[in-house]
Amino acid sequence: MKIAVMGYGTIGSGVVDVLKINHDKIAKAAGEEVSVKYILDLRDFPGDPMEKCVIHDYQTIVNDPEVGVVVETMGGVEPAYTFVKAMLEAGKQVATSNKNLVAAKGAELIRIAREHGVNFQFEASVGGGIPIIRPLNKCLTADEIEEITGILNGTTNYMLTKMTDEGADFDAVLKDAQNKGYAEKDPTADIEGHDPCRKIAILTSMVCGKQVDFEEIHCEGITKITPEDIAYAKAMNRTIKLLASSKKVGNSYSCMVAPYLLPAEHPLCGVNGVFNGIFVHGNVLGDAMFYGSGAGKLPTASAVVADVVDMVKHTNRHIVIDWSEEKMQIVDYKDSRNAFFVRTTSDLADAKRAFGSIEEVPSLVDGEVAFTVGPLSEEDFAAAAEHIHVVNRIRLG
């Protein structure tokens, strides 16, 4: 089987590396040898061992009947979407690691793949190397999935872990993460939660079989988390984690991305550093968790190549993925229910007047009162919070 790799960046070159490192194992698993015929990139790579495979026009791949599987590791919606669509329409199977593409166009590309009797797979788009898309599609089929809650962004988990372990502040750990290459120069997509927001939209779509638009998911990042919040978390025997969550409510789903205070016994509490963890609750399975490297060159490439192996084995055979273009109307953010931890410079009496029943938490900062309240709706919380001066509030997991 000849394949093409579109985008020779970190993940794309990782795919080429994995195919080399595990050549024999992959050939055995796929049932035939898998080799790279083309690498599509804007750049040239003089001196690279794959130099001669590099091309600049995607039509070369479209028009080559020898290429059966195409890997898309370019990132971004365009031109990835145009290229992937053309590949599927030309009867080629596509594996992608591109969460932006999958969140925006996944349902449509699955339909196009089905119409052309080929496959579009995206295991690496969520959780890096952790198998989660295929387990949802192939393993947890006897369950109603009632909750998925994930630590889906390694950068912010690294930062929160470092803040927790070292008491460092946000700016210092961001700089450290950038120096170590964990955070981009422009870290917005990570620290504002846009990255895990796309991923939980993809997972929720897989669970409900309909299109969940990430733009409709309420999304908060970690930029407001301070060393004082971390100190409160420790005093409460909790850990602050940026969670992307999706909970079944009636026939819909309540989705959110935000920092949460997790109790020490929650399985996601042990997910530290750049690792990702995805907690799943099924109505008969109960609790399960999938843990591993959520990013990184080789782990992510491992998932892409596993898709390639699966597709080589399914040449001319469509693998059903139940994700239609029909829209899933998620629960309005205002109606989502959460319990909250609140720090305020107002006094306890004012807090009680505003919220009714609250539970005081010993204050760790002079001039501050701290308490927990709820669960209550986001709307009710916001209305009550107007009556006091809130220093910070973090949801309780």
Next chain:
Amino acid sequence: MKIAVMGYGTIGSGVVDVLKINHDKIAKAAGEEVSVKYILDLRDFPGDPMEKCVIHDYQTIVNDPEVGVVVETMGGVEPAYTFVKAMLEAGKQVATSNKNLVAAKGAELIRIAREHGVNFQFEASVGGGIPIIRPLNKCLTADEIEEITGILNGTTNYMLTKMTDEGADFDAVLKDAQNKGYAEKDPTADIEGHDPCRKIAILTSMVCGKQVDFEEIHCEGITKITPEDIAYAKAMNRTIKLLASSKKVGNSYSCMVAPYLLPAEHPLCGVNGVFNGIFVHGNVLGDAMFYGSGAGKLPTASAVVADVVDMVKHTNRHIVIDWSEEKMQIVDYKDSRNAFFVRTTSDLADAKRAFGSIEEVPSLVDGEVAFTVGPLSEEDFAAAAEHIHVVNRIRLG
């Protein structure tokens, strides 16, 4: 699709329950309705809603062309083996939760299924509801799996967790586990490690594609673990877990079941109570872990029904499982290498004379010296240990 359930005990009745509870979801996932036509059991079940489905002769199923999938939840090798073989030879697909059957006859039954163009699946035989067999077969295909280490027995993990949390002794927690229904009246298979031994044999067979005989795996249980050992573990910031492990060494595998002292940062350390966790290290994936309910009626049935769904979707299409009857010669136990924690009533000088370089651990028991040593081979350890009086020794994870 009509199915038959052989064995109407805890898991078998769980399968019937799950098919009822999630009827619509399962029909959607399978692409057609799945209903139970027969329940094979020695007993009758007067008053049971499924009473009319109960039969006593497995030939009734063999001879009914309407039954396409058979669930085996009887346990034990015989007569399960005879029944399952007959079903496969009659062109019926089989899903089993029976680790004894799979460890002893898995490779042969996979071959028979292949020869008859049907499938034999066993997701529930390891890790209860946790997806691990299918992820190994379908997801981690781009990797050389270099290590699998699992907490594969919920009963002993519950007992060790309780000993750790409460300082209770072995006999007391065993009694508690029996009272709660977590341990059987005859708890041998759990507390002596026979159960996780079969499971790690199955997982290693899945990884290497050959037959690993569980009888050849060195197996120690938890009966020698005392409250003093637990106290030492805490002082060393470690936790004692019964691990079933399999590590690639050259072209073979070093397998063992034994209690280990795990460092606090190991992902398996957070796997407490009746939960199971399976740690997997792939050469490109890195570390991953699968966590969930390793036993229990509904979680295990969830995995069995997921196999049923997969098989309904693969009617007349064999799913390749690479596990041949060719024998994998595992590494001789004597050559396995481990580091050890040792408690001795001999003095430090004797311990040093016996082992050479050791690292002393502050003693917590009067008249005792404690130290760590290694890694060294099991044979070398045993030879050196002859020269001192060992109170207990536990391997370091």
